Amino acid sequence: MQLTWLGHSCFRLEKDGFIAVIDPGIVAPANALDDADAVLITHQHADHFLPSLIAGRLATRPGLPIWTNKDVAALLEGSGATVHVIGDGDAFTVGGIKVHGHGEWHAPIHPDVTRVRNTGFLFEDRVFHPGDAYTDPHAPVDLLFVPEFGLYTRFGYAIDFIRQVKPKQASPVHDTGLDATGLAGADGFLVQNRTPPFAPGTGSPFVRLPKGTAIKV
Secondary structure, three states, rough: OEEEEEEEOOOEEEOOOEEEEEEEOOOOOOOOOOOEEEEEEOOOOOOOOOHHHHHHHHHHHHOOOEEEOHHHHHHHOOOOOEEEEOOOOOOEEEEOOOEEEEEEOOOOOOOOOOOOOOOOEEEEOOOOOOOOOOOOOOOOOOOOOEOOOOOOOOOHHHHHHHHHHOOOOOEOOOOOOOOHHHHHHHHHHHOOOOOOEEEOOOOOEEEEOOOOOEEOO
């Protein structure tokens, strides 16, 4: 299986010629879905779900299959997509890629901000994309995507998230809005080994994936 991080929280998986794209939102490349055979969406926020991108792919791939939770599914009614409703605890297959759904809700932003439904995806029992949450899949993980910057994030939460899941490797996502200095500071704080007084250490290697470059997983 090959994985390509397209930026922010969007990436593509390819297995045996089948291409699945996860979380194509407003900061995803305009061509993110050009060759997509399927789409998975963790939640309804615009940086993860952009209806115009879906509509563009539907024009060339009628009946495009989409796997997502019931709240996003409701937003896709009448779109022409073939929507599969999934949630926490569900196991399913997307083009030969095994997927398990984990979690139910977006991480809290503020008591006055309504939480939306969020489903994280564990692919092939190896790669976990939590969406906008810090859900523990309670399974061994080779690659854990860690939200780095957003309205709901805290670097302390990210540290504890990595420590709890104990992945073989953690990599940042959801980093739009950080400039080069911010990215360097965030990545430096989430390093594997403790470097007092700055980084508390996570116990797992923290590696920024090359954007737009396929890697084998």
